[in-house]
Amino acid sequence: RQALFHYRKVSAKKNSSQPHRAALILARGGSKGIPLKNIKNLAGVPLIAWVLRAALDSEAVDSVWVSTDHDEIERVARVWGAKVHRRSPKVSKDSSSSLETIQEFIRLRPEVDIVCHIQATSPCLHPHHIREALQMITEQGCDYVFSVVRRHQFRWEEVDKKEGKNPRSLNIDVAHRPRRQDWPGELYENGSFYFSTRKALENGLKQLGKIAYYEMLPEYSVDIDVDIDWPVAEQRVLRFGYFGREEKAVVSLFLCKLSGCLTNGQIFTSVSGEDHVAINARDVAGIQMLQRENIEVILMSSVNEPLSRGLLEKVAQLAGCGLWFGELLNGFEVEWLIKKKKLRWDEVAFMGSESEDREILSQVGLNGVPCDSPVANLIAAKYTCQRPAGNGAVHEFAEYILMLKKKSLLPVHQEHIDRANF
Numbered sequence: 187r188q189a190l191f192h193y194r195k196v197s198a199k200k201n202s203s204q205p206h207r208a209a210l211i212l213a214r215g216g217s218k219g220i221p222l223k224n225i226k227n228l229a230g231v232p233l234i235a236w237v238l239r240a241a242l243d244s245e246a247v248d249s250v251w252v253s254t255d256h257d258e259i260e261r262v263a264r265v266w267g268a269k270v271h272r273r274s275p276k277v278s279k280d281s282s283s284s285l286e287t288i289q290e291f292i293r294l295r296p297e298v299d300i301v302c303h304i305q306a307t308s309p310c311l312h313p314h315h316i317r318e319a320l321q322m323i324t325e326q327g328c329d330y331v332f333s334v335v336r337r338h339q340f341r342w343e344e345v346d347k348k349e350g351k352n353p354r355s356l357n358i359d360v361a362h363r364p365r366r367q368d369w370p371g372e373l374y375e376n377g378s379f380y381f382s383t384r385k386a387l388e389n390g391l392k393q394l395g396k397i398a399y400y401e402m403l404p405e406y407s408v409d410i411d412v413d414i415d416w417p418v419a420e421q422r423v424l425r426f427g428y429f430g431r432e433e434k435a436v437v438s439l440f441l442c443k444l445s446g447c448l449t450n451g452q453i454f455t456s457v458s459g460e461d462h463v464a465i466n467a468r469d470v471a472g473i474q475m476l477q478r479e480n481i482e483v484i485l486m487s488s489v490n491e492p493l494s495r496g497l498l499e500k501v502a503q504l505a506g507c508g509l510w511f512g513e514l515l516n517g518f519e520v521e522w523l524i525k526k527k528k529l530r531w532d533e534v535a536f537m538g539s540e541s542e543d544r545e546i547l548s549q550v551g552l553n554g555v556p557c558d559s560p561v562a563n564l565i566a567a568k569y570t571c572q573r574p575a576g577n578g579a580v581h582e583f584a585e586y587i588l589m590l591k592k593k594s595l596l597p598v599h600q601e602h603i604d605r606a607n608f
Contacts, residue, residue: 205299207320208249209241210271211306212287213263214278215256223410224306225262229420229427230554230569230586233410234259236309238266240428244313246320247302253291266566271295285391292384299384300324308378309419310406312428319381319400329386329395333378335407338371373399376407424589430568436594437552437587438533440476441510441520442580444485444498446539447556448505450576453493461497464576470505472581479588482527483507488515517545535587539575552590554583 213224213234225232231239234252241250252263253271255278260270271294277287284303292298300323302316315333322328340363341356357372358364379400386394405426410419445451448469454462473483485502487493489511502509512519524534532551536543539559547553547565554569555562556579562570569586571579 207247207300208298209247209302213254229423234306240311244316246317303380307410310408328398331381334373334399335376336371377409437535440535442537444487469580472584
């Protein structure tokens with residue numbers, strides 16, 4: 187299984203006869219539009235993590251790096267399995283170019299032969315995009331490869347309205363305007379990635395030999411920098427993003443910590459000395475949603491829980507699901523439960539909140555954490571809720587589980603846009 191604090195390390199061993207291929211994501215801390223945009227959660231995952239996951243799973247690169255000048259971006263990058271290049275102040279200015287930053291990186295990394303510069307703002311990138319584009323350099327001899335998307339947009343000349351001049355059409359005959367299906371369209375850079383050889387970068391990209399473009403389907407061409415706002419981007423990513431190697435695993439069992447997930451951990455004591463806890467009706471509805479889809483839900487609690495067993499059983503009864511008490515609530519105990527139910531780890535979803543939950547979170551097929559949980563900053567959670575514990579986090583994660591289940595049952599390519607009949 188993967189390490190507790192990391193999503194996945196690059197496992198491929200570099201063959202000494204092969205060029206060293208490094209994936210590099212530039213993530214400066216001084217974003218002007220959205221503060222710390224690169225690590226802002228998009229559909230439950232830090233924005234930069236979507237491309238890190240694709241790069242790490244591509245098995246086409248020998249190392250995955252994040253170049254940053256910010257401590258928090260560095261922390262997130264390391265949690266998700268990347269190495270970190272701390273860029274110098276010289277290339278961390280608003281005026282610094284990507285080329286200058288990459289040139290500094292290769293000066294300090296003499297082993298790197300090919301740089302796969304991937305934009306953090308392209309969260310619909312998939313591993314096969316990286317593999318296929320990289321082959322254009324390693325197998326076809328290209329020096330520079332960049333990603334493009336095909337668009338069917340008619341362009342017009344910009345004019346000064348004060349002059350009263352008519353604009354000219356740049357790519358159509360107005361008298362014979364073509365139908366979309368009769369016109370192949372034009373290619374535009376989509377900003378997902380730029381791959382190049384070390385020599386090309388050292389020459390400042392001025393003396394390029396063989397250049398090629400890699401065409402991506404429009405559904406994968408999401409660039410948050412320019413053409414889409416955050417809520418719309420989230421819906422696009424949920425439909426077309428890459429969710430990891432376990433994406434096709436269907437959850438059969440949902441294990442949820444009672445304290446810190448279903449409740450916010452607070453205990454209220456009445457004047458008569460009775461303990462009380464609060465649960466959110468939306469979280470109960472989320473549990474019921476899973477049950478209607480034949481996903482068993484079990485609340486987990488420790489025998490050392492400060493709440494009485496009777497109160498915990500009452501909460502489970504109100505939630506309409508089972509309750510399981512563990513001695514230590516560790517991976518060994520959960521594995522016993524999974525085997526008893528004749529399931530595999532990848533068929534289990536788990537929501538935890540404390541640092542001691544890391545072992546279980548790292549082993550299940552799907553994990554989630556409330557946004558205010560202590561463990562949220564320690565692991566690469568596959569889903570970090572926008573809602574806090576005891577206030578809708580369980581319902582939010584339940585919706586995510588069902589969305590992935592629906593996605594896994596769709597036939598291959600069913601979600602692709604039919605460009606011929608669009």
